[in-house]
Amino acid sequence: MGRAGRILVVDDDPLIRKSLVAFLERNDWSVSTAAHGADALARLDEDGEFDLVLSDVDMPRLDGLGLLERLRERKPDLPVIMITGCGTIENAVAAMRAGASHYVTKPLRDDEILHAIDREIERSSLLRERTVLRAENERLRRSLRKRFSVDDVIGRDAKMKQVFETAEMVADTRATVLITGESGTGKTLIARAIHYNSNRSDNPFVEVNCGALPETLLESELFGHAKGAFTGAHADRVGKFQLADTGTIFLDEIGNASSAFQVKLLRVLQDREFERIGQHETVQVDVRVVLATNKDLARAVQAGDFREDLYYRINVVSIELPPLRERRDDLDLLANHFLDKYVDENQKDVRGIDDEALAALRAYAWPGNVRELENVIERAVVLTREPVITKADLPRALLDGTADPEVVLPDPGESMLPLKDALAHPEKRIIERALRANKWNRQRTADVLQVNRTTLFNKMKKYGLLKD
Ligand SMILES: Nc1ncnc2c1ncn2[C@@H]1O[C@H](COP(=O)(O)OP(=O)(O)OP(=O)(O)O)[C@@H](O)[C@H]1O
Ligand SMILES: [Mg+2]
Known part of the structure; x- marks a missing residue:
């Protein structure tokens, strides 16, 4: 030999x-x-x-x-x-x-x-050894990354498995990903998981909420500006797109972006280049774009609120997060995950959720989705004096089958309404709930809510709650 x-x-x-x-x-x-x-x-x-x-x-x-x-x-x-x-x-x-x-x-x-x-x-x-070593390192890094990201995303439901599969499949590409789903379904979580499982994970991940800023501010936030480009531009500013160079930018609430902004975005997505406000020089970037919205963009396109060309450009790979009420199988899993999390955080000795409480959680419709569930469990862990979570630790409204306005955050679309209108929404729910609890007796309801009967009557009229 x-x-x-x-x-x-x-x-x-x-x-x-x-x-x-x-x-x-x-x-x-x-x-x-x-x-x-x-x-x-x-x-x-x-x-x-x-x-x-x-x-x-x-x-x-x-x-x-x-x-x-x-x-x-x-x-x-x-x-x-x-x-x-x-x-x-x-x-x-x-x-x-x-x-x-x-x-x-x-x-x-x-x-x-x-x-x-x-x-x-x-x-x-x-x-050969080096190649093996490199592959091994890469594998380790990935499993580490998973520990910090994907493993924190809970889901066994078939629809969620599909979500994970797609997310993993596209992670290492530069494909633009559109994540849709109701508020609180985990869009931000998935966007992060995509980045931290991609070959860009060591590079920046930059989040921008496109719904929260007025158009001009958003533009300078994303693209940057030159000193003196507009009143208040006291110095040059590097935009988020440039900060995200070689990494990932996450554009949240894209459904709320203005039409002028949509035009600018289209160009960056097409050419990966832009100009800072007040500057002619073109900036080129290598950025992976992930977007999210809780709106139905296809319908927004039909209504003329969203550019069709932009829609096709961003809808290359789409991931749809199902509402929690359609993931019945994941409810116990998620509830226990949050239980562990908050028991840990609050150093409490709570060991589980009893059957009756679990049944109530399963029966509820979860309009605020996973976020609402997380809040409900956190609240229960903090409040309970028992070694297990019981029905008594759950919000009354959840047991009634109605949403609790303290727990359901208004959806971001709603929060862009004038404050008066945004507040009307929970106000209506509170009044309706109090009326129901008092068998529609107006005097008792007015007493409970500490308003006079006339005020109550006027509000009932305003919200269409006058029954007869
Ligand atoms: N599958 C999941 N496993 C574990 N935690 C989850 C899951 N989905 C969502 N969460 C948690 O629920 C909360 C809400 O999720 P997230 O912020 O990602 O929702 P969202 O869809 O981005 O909401 P919004 O539309 O309001 O931005 C977060 O605290 C997140 O960690
Ligand atoms: Mg989000």
Whole structure:
């Protein structure tokens, strides 16, 4: 058996072949031979693995350089040492350029050949180890990342599995991803998971809420501005798109972006370039874009509120998060996940949720989705005096089957309404709930709410709560 492996000797001269075989075998290598390049390729196909190829340059059929070229395509890691003709430096240079690992010149000297072979074999095994190591590192990094991101995303429901699958599949690409779903379904969570599971995870992840800023501010926030571009622009400002260069930008609530802003966004998505406000110079960036909305964008397009071209541009890969009420199987899982989280955070000795409480959680419609569930569990953990969560620790409204305005945050669309209108929404619910609890007796309801009967009557009228 060869000491370190197998060598394929390629030479058209049978005498040279014979002497090389004898010499190499004497030095404990196992050796096969081929008479020219084409023969060598056939040998490699049949005989499988060689550790090194030692090849002449001038040969009929496929010559040494031709062989080298094929080998670099098929087996880029296989070391190849070329034997070049009597002192022609051109051959040696051409061989090295074509990807030879090394060359030896004729007339062949034994020690030179042995030395070259040892060195190339050692180098290639080192390379192989490094590749394995690198893959291993990468795998570890990924599992770490998962621990911080994807593992925190709970879901066994078929629809959620589909969500995870898509997210993992697109993570490593630069494809634009649109995440849709009601408020509190986990859109932000998935956006982060996509970034932290991508090959950009070591680079920036930048979040921008497009619904929260007036158009001009949003523009300067995203694209930046030059000093003096507008009143109040006291210094140059780098925009979020530039900050996110080589990483990911997450544009949240894209459904609320103004039409002027939509035009600008379209261009960045198409060309990955833009100008800062007040500057002519074009800035180029390499940014992965993830967007989210709780609006039905297709309908917004039909209504003329959202640009159709932009819609198609961002809707390359879409991920739809189902509302919690459609993930019945995940409810217990999520409830227990949040229980652990808040028991830990509050250092309480609570061990579970009793059956009755669980049944109530399952029966509820969860208009605020996972966020609402998280809030309900946190509240219960903080309030309870028992070692398990019971029905008594759950909000009354949840047990009535109605949403509790203290728990359901208004959806971000609603919160952009004038304050007066935004407040009307929970006010109506509170009045309705109090009326129901008091069997629609107005005096008692007015007393409970500490308003006079006229005020109550007027509000009932305003909210369409007058029954008869
Ligand atoms: N599948 C899940 N597993 C664990 N936690 C979740 C899951 N989905 C959502 N959450 C938690 O619920 C809360 C709301 O999620 P998130 O902020 O991602 O929702 P969202 O869809 O972005 O809401 P909004 O539309 O209001 O921005 C967060 O605290 C998040 O960590
Ligand atoms: Mg969000």
